[in-house]
Amino acid sequence: MTKEELIKKMIDMQKKFTEYEQKDGVEQVDYYAPKEGHLLDGYRQEYDELARKLVDMAHEEVGSKP
Numbered sequence: 813m814t815k816e817e818l819i820k821k822m823i824d825m826q827k828k829f830t831e832y833e834q835k836d837g838v839e840q841v842d843y844y845a846p847k848e849g850h851l852l853d854g855y856r857q858e859y860d861e862l863a864r865k866l867v868d869m870a871h872e873e874v875g876s877k878p
Contacts, residue, residue: 815873818866825859 813821832838832851846852871877 813865815866815869818862818869822859822862822866825855825862829855 829838829852838852842850842852843856846855
C-alpha cells in the first residue's frame with residue numbers, strides 16, 4: 813500500500829466514524845471494547861496499524877529512525 817493509499821484509507825475510516833458518531837453517538841464501551849460485529853469492532857486496531865505504517869514510511873522517506 814502506498815503512502816497516498818494509506819492516507820486515503822485513514823481519511824475514509826475517519827469519515828465513517830464521524831458519520832456514525834453524529835448519527836448514533838459513541839459510547840466508550842463501543843469504542844474501546846465493541847461487541848463482535850459492531851461497526852467499531854477492530855476499528856482502533858486497524859487505524860493504529862495504518863498510522864504506524866504511515867509513520868514508518870515517513871521515517872524511511874527522510875532517512876530517520878522511529
